Amino acid sequence: ESESSESESSESDIISRFQQYLKIKTNHPSPNYKQSSEFLISEANSLSLHSQTIELVPGKPLVLLKWVGTSPDLPAIMLYSHTDVVPAEHDKWDHPPFEAHLDSDGRIYARGSQDMKCVAMQYLEAVRKLKQWGFQPKRSIYLAFAPDEEIGGHDGAEKFSLSRVFQDLNVAIVLDEGLPSPDANYRAFYAEKSPWWLVIKAVGIPGHGAKLYDNSAMENLLKSIESIQRYRASQFDSIKAGLKAIGDVVSINTVFLKAGTPSPTGFVMNLQPSEAEAGFDIRVPPTVDTESLERRISEEWAPTWRNMSFTFKQKMYGRDASGKPAITKTDSSNPWWALLENAVQEAGGKLGKPEIFPASTDARYFRNLGFPAIGFSPIANTPDLLHDHNEFLHKDEYLKGIKIYESIIKAYASYDEHEIDERFKDEL
Numbered sequence: 001e002s003e004s005s006e007s008e009s010s011e012s013d014i015i016s017r018f019q020q021y022l023k024i025k026t027n028h029p030s031p032n033y034k035q036s037s038e039f040l041i042s043e044a045n046s047l048s049l050h051s052q053t054i055e056l057v058p059g060k061p062l063v064l065l066k067w068v069g070t071s072p073d074l075p076a077i078m079l080y081s082h083t084d085v086v087p088a089e090h091d092k093w094d095h096p097p098f099e100a101h102l103d104s105d106g107r108i109y110a111r112g113s114q115d116m117k118c119v120a121m122q123y124l125e126a127v128r129k130l131k132q133w134g135f136q137p138k139r140s141i142y143l144a145f146a147p148d149e150e151i152g153g154h155d156g157a158e159k160f161s162l163s164r165v166f167q168d169l170n171v172a173i174v175l176d177e178g179l180p181s182p183d184a185n186y187r188a189f190y191a192e193k194s195p196w197w198l199v200i201k202a203v204g205i206p207g208h209g210a211k212l213y214d215n216s217a218m219e220n221l222l223k224s225i226e227s228i229q230r231y232r233a234s235q236f237d238s239i240k241a242g243l244k245a246i247g248d249v250v251s252i253n254t255v256f257l258k259a260g261t262p263s264p265t266g267f268v269m270n271l272q273p274s275e276a277e278a279g280f281d282i283r284v285p286p287t288v289d290t291e292s293l294e295r296r297i298s299e300e301w302a303p304t305w306r307n308m309s310f311t312f313k314q315k316m317y318g319r320d321a322s323g324k325p326a327i328t329k330t331d332s333s334n335p336w337w338a339l340l341e342n343a344v345q346e347a348g349g350k351l352g353k354p355e356i357f358p359a360s361t362d363a364r365y366f367r368n369l370g371f372p373a374i375g376f377s378p379i380a381n382t383p384d385l386l387h388d389h390n391e392f393l394h395k396d397e398y399l400k401g402i403k404i405y406e407s408i409i410k411a412y413a414s415y416d417e418h419e420i421d422e423r424f425k426d427e428l
């Protein structure tokens with residue numbers, strides 16, 4: 001009886017630590033990084049982990065923790081997470097997004113419960129358990145808690161990945177976030193799409209709203225939008241037909257439309273405007289022929305002969321320094337992939353087919369520098385509610401994820417290529 005109440009109380013401690021982190025308002029546009037850093041450092045102290053706060057940009061701290069390995073010269077393991085979260089529309093949630101409400105079913109509602117405060121705390125809880133059991137890592141393990149992923153990572157992962165501090169860590173493998181899986185198989189990502197945020201603008205002759213004439217700004221912009229919608233449908237159709245996965249196609253969505261002549265009661269209704277603009281969030285898989293997409297943009301979607309121009313608010317290429325697609329290998333040339341698959345399996349889970357992440361994560365900065373990076377969040381049987389209202393994680397799924405990380409950290413920190421574990425020999 002005492003045993004069961006003991007394990008119950010430790011489970012509630014684990015959940016309440018998760019809730020504490022979820023309650024810290026690290027939402028944009030002004031994330032409270034001071035509070036999150038203090039919390040993470042106090043967790044580190046309770047685990048006797050060495051901690052360091054790195055402020056590559058003032059007010060944007062990255063907390064770096066270290067568990068020293070017994071063979072500290074072996075390349076290290078990096079357990080990476082971002083501390084910031086996207087904003088939440090409080091009145092559209094069933095439970096306030098920063099109260100981490102645990103409902104009677106066991107669901108924990110909070111902004112960041114899936115993206116990705118869960119992962120951050122699961123790393124720490126797994127380390128706590130491994131330490132309690134007396135496990136000693138062979139490789140050193142770093143835990144990095146970085147700012148600003150949700151706004152592009154420029155003052156976080158980008159600067160960190162290029163810093164002397166990071167280079168000196170001698171990292172072998174980076175683990176970063178993935179996505180929830182609606183079924184029982186976990187999802188794992190070996191690459192990601194690159195963001196192209198495109199704005200196209202049309203100009204044209206203004207005129208009376210009753211007139212029919214060619215080359216108005218609106219007509220020119222709408223022709224582009226029709227063409228973009230056809231392209232979007234062709235990409236989406238190959239997913240709907242089951243021929244391709246979301247990670248393998250170009251996604252393009254219209255995210256703003258800006259046109260018309262404002263009036264006190266809305267817009268002037270009998271005036272065809274001289275300018276019209278639209279914005280698109282495009283995501284480009286790493287192996288797509290970017291030149292042909294660029295040609296499509298300049299020749300079909302924003303051709304100068306139709307009085308159009310375009311700019312990019314963001315444009316990245318998923319390539320490494322040598323120009324090759326920034327892809328982490330999933331074959332036998334990358335032992336970390338097989339180790340992950342095995343470790344997940346030993347903890348009673350299963351990985352689905354390796355995927356390309358449909359959006360952006362900080363992992364791209366490490367992959368572009370040639371480091372292997374795997375996107376993985378141990379969340380199965382859960383709807384993907386990243387950036388959505390009512391983001392939640394069931395406590396049992398959270399607890400299961402800790403076991404998954406215990407297994408991964410054990411396997412990763414023990415892996416020594418000169419002394420291959422017999423169990424994995426076939427797969428490696």
Ligand SMILES: CSCC[C@H](NC=O)C(=O)O
Nearest residue numbers: 149150151152195359360
């Ligand atoms: C391109 S920088 C923005 C990064 C952001 N990451 C997660 O959602 C994304 O929109 O993919």
Ligand SMILES: [Zn+2]
Nearest residue numbers: 115116149177
């Ligand atoms: Zn995220």
Ligand SMILES: [Zn+2]
Nearest residue numbers: 086115150386
């Ligand atoms: Zn996010």
